[in-house]
Amino acid sequence: MWRVFGALCAWCLLWTNGACAQQPFGCGGNMTADAGVIGSQGYPGVYPANTRCAWKIAVREGKVVVLNFQFLDLESDNLCRYDYVDVYNGHVNGQRLGRFCGTFRPGALVSTGNKMLLQMVSDANTAGSGFLAVFSAAHPHERGEQYCGGRLTKPSGTFKTPNWPEKDYPAGVTCSWHIVAPKNQIIEVKFEKFDVERDNYCRYDYVAIFNGGEINDAKRIGKYCGDSPPAPVFSEGNQLFIQFLSDLSLTADGFIGHYKFRPRKFPSTTTPPSTTTQLPTTRPLCKYSAALCQQKCNRKGTPESHYCSSNFVITGTVISAMIRRRSLHTTVSIISVYKEGSLAIQQAGKTMSAKITILCKKCPSVRRGLNYIFMGQTNEEGRGMVSPHHFVTPFKAKDQRVFNTLKNQRC
Template identity: 70%
Template structure:
């Protein structure tokens, strides 16, 4: 019975091991997969394989549901995605509810936003990556909270009453906290508009509102094309009236300086219908008989006139930047410029993602002056009512070179 003899020592060893007091096992590291359905009072979500590098060409969706009557609070503990000033390549989107309806925010790079709060008991998180650069992804914790128990870090929500107010956390007792993200979604009946007014306003000042800011959007999601304005400093923004029956207000503070904050008020108002149908407004350029203004304008010879010095004071804005997108629309060209330096801002709308800034410009005649994607330019022009730069055939545009820097810095201090 050779087999029975061989088993005897092993049985004794197992019996001895069983007699020893058991050691507590270390907690298992959670395994993060691409998306999922999560329910309950709290839990974690993370990019696929976190903390390892997330895979390319992926689209992962997490649907979170907390108990009925509560709201979802999402706190990012870590984020490291490919950085881009418009978050076009790798990014995390956070939505109210379980559909691609109201987007609360889009994040990339390493900027960690503050707490994000849904208006109901559902939230959706979606991460998209392209084929190129990757990082370690993200990890976030979700938890359930009572809608009326928003602590220092909780703010925002759905506002549907005919009038009301909204304010930064801690207002008016003390400064708003660092690392906060608040989103208020105001929804009026279909046939009404929303009027918005800030009573008191004090948000960390920065020339480009890169750190702490309030942004207001037409519609129900954060969309740069629908942004009405971005505000900081201690001067309240001018009263705002929505174009439609929805407005989104986003407040964001970074992890450093804070300030008093703000309180704002809103009310619904009826749409005013014009008594007669007004003809479309056309831009007042010099025209020749029988030609549309832009046609006549774009038939002129494309020629840059004057110098950097002579055009500086004639322009609303002056910047140096890299053209990162160009989209032809009709006879014009819509471009996004990543800003290298800005020398004169005027009313130009500056967009910010992380620490990168960009602006949108419209070349009225798409071939004149010619802007090519990927190249660096000095751009001077006027600013339209929508905050976009307007580039006319006679606007001063030239290639940006390091040797121009000293002259531009000198012009920046010039009194016009």
């Protein structure tokens, strides 16, 4: 690590007439060393528009690359569609370890081999100072160090946090497991033990599971933290990507999980617990929504009459909407939370968002870019589920007073 700090000092301390001058970075490059510093073009000044810069990192054979973002300030967007930094495992056709924007810094990113690729893209409108990151070489997890992750292709196996079960997982690490089954099979994941720093929004330490082979918000199955093991997870296809991240503060016991391959005909999601507050989960909704969507679409009742029976109540802006079969899958940028319930809320900087599925794509009807009041239920993954009998209506500033009153009432 002293070499990393030395590289930082060499970069930021260029003494001229007794003053410290900062040397701006260029667009990309090849970094062949066991430690170094990477910055966006022009850092610490504002990065230029319409650019695509790539940095290739290579450390000694037998080592892995550990990357830490010291500073991150790119145009903020919940889906990182405009300005972003992609980090890849390897140099060519590598697995993407993550896409980042805004100001929320991820934990340490760790490659499975001795190479890593960073690529920063900016569009015509820029905002921010870019990023500053340091990298270093480390022993892979198999040699007893704290790093972890890898590609799993055996029919069954186990994955766990570093140090399990002897002591808490370390701070500031990212573990990424890419599970690949034969094309005619799916993957089942179960957690035997689970203890990850608790937070209502899972902002600090968490496990995220994605369909496919990379971090992709549109394909995320769930994001988990706390001390209760998540329900079993089933992939839609033959690949799953599991990411564990810990920040630089509190840690906990960690987890041990098991996976196994299943025939594709096996149900591809879990059966919900028998409660009155949860709807069937996403996959079995096909038959459920087919009958549901034949009903006439009339909103009934008032916010007051639906408030206590709803698991969550929020106001927000629809920022993405995608039709899948009969349902509409939306991402909502949250304006206010009046009743959180078990809704999974993600946060990037000051922006909060949630995933809400409208079971019947046209009932209730919502449009991207408009503001709505959403009142509904959640499934066991924390996704909001809205059916025709729930309450959704366009949100106007005058409605704020009604919901502020409802927020304080006892159900």
